[in-house]
Ligand SMILES: Nc1ncnc2c1ncn2[C@@H]1O[C@H](COP(=O)(O)OP(=O)(O)OP(=O)(O)O)[C@@H](O)[C@H]1O
């Protein structure tokens with residue numbers, strides 16, 4: 001199920017009502033479905049507007065959906081979304097577009113498939129722990145395998161382009177690690193981890209202590225609320241099988 | 252060589268100013284020529300805690316703007332002749348400080364002092380980034396609660412990218428964790444995080460654990476940094492932290508919950 005909401009005019013006050021009406025047409029279909037906001041249209045505005053992502057997230061939540069992230073924004077919009085605790089999914093945005101040239105681009109220039117919700121999501125448990133702070137510090141590393149020996153802290157994002165990422169310490173809540181290949185975390189994973197960021201469905205994700213805010217492989221993802229509580233604190237490996245994320249407990 | 256230390260936290264009200272005053276005074280008591288610098292423009296209160304608020308004529312912003320000489324703005328402490336305060340302006344807006352201005356003043360202070368302690372404003376924006384910009388070392392002030400630990404983690408990330416040391420690819424800013432307002436009772440009841448849990452998340456060396464202590468409020472009200480209250484639990488803990496900052500190896504005194512004399516104490520004649 002592809003749940004991507006394209007944001008056309010953030011100033012429209014009836015956004016929440018429209019959404020609630022849509023959801024009421026098929027409440028079981030939409031209940032607690034994760035949603036990604038697509039900012040493509042806004043990014044084309046000559047001067048992209050300021051968007052109150054916290055308010056949008058609240059409007060989406062009161063319509064019974066869960067907003068997990070954004071895609072295709074300008075760097076400015078994406079930063080604002082992150083500040084509101086939303087994940088930035090790698091954009092399928094061609095390099096060198098008018099808006100992209102204006103600011104340094106904190107986005108990985110990858111071309112992954114649009115993220116899709118891992119189907120069917122199990123019923124959520126409690127509220128999604130949203131990071132209060134947003135990644136502002138990004139290091140992009142190219143090459144085969146990248147080893148990170150420092151803890152990945154709240155607000156930091158590390159992206160291993162074209163390769164694997166090995167994190168020797170922890171990924172703290174509010175931190176993000178991404179790789180086009182596999183992601184290995186030898187400490188606790190408390191933040192977000194994304195493997196196969198450019199769409200490689202063979203990519204895998206491993207961690208020694210599993211307590212993430214979000215995990216994703218090739219666009220399939222689960223947020224904290226959708227993860228079996230039995231897995232929390234365990235050594236876990238994640239892969240894709242039959243078009244779904246599979247969580248293996250490692251001994 | 253002069254050392255610039257920033258007292259920083261992200262979260263507000265965790266004890267940065269209290270700790271700046273206590274540790275700055277403690278370093279001076281140990282013979283180090285020390286200046287404490289208030290970066291909290293618009294909300295100055297370091298001078299209050301240091302007990303010199305009536306003697307502020309010129310401040311940090313005046314020096315940055317060239318309206319006063321550094322020597323005119325430095326206030327000498329009445330108790331220790333090697334201790335100085337550089338106050339923040341109460342009236343100026345937050346944007347009164349510039350990066351170039353700050354770098355210039357800190358460079359001048361480096362020529363005159365052994366220790367320059369910068370009291371950061373709360374937050375992670377410009378004010379906090381200016382306070383950390385010149386730092387050689389950072390004391391991360393953290394309360395045993397999730398939001399404070401999260402903010403400290405965020406600040407640690409910024410130290411690795413938004414400082415002069417990071418920009419110039421020099422040796423990274425040395426990091427110390429100072430746990431403050433540690434309330435043993437509330438930790439024991441599970442209402443606050445344990446020391447081990449905080450260390451596991453932040454993974455930086457522990458400089459000290461300052462207990463929640465009413466002596467701190469008494470000290471602030473009289474303008475005497477709490478380290479001068481040598482009998483108080485907080486005063487002792489700050490004195491230990493100063494020793495560690497000076498390179499001494501001291502065991503951590505984990506604050507113990509006051510316990511009635513129990514079975515084992517009676518059995519072993521009170522030695523327990
Ligand atoms: N160990 C302690 N025991 C009890 N109270 C304390 C302790 N440390 C600090 N306080 C109290 O907490 C409050 C905040 O302390 P302080 O002003 O030092 O924090 P701060 O981090 O500088 O705050 P701000 O972010 O507003 O600058 C004060 O009222 C202070 O007296």
Ligand SMILES: [Mg+2]
Pocket residue numbers: 267268269291370371372
């Ligand atoms: Mg303060």
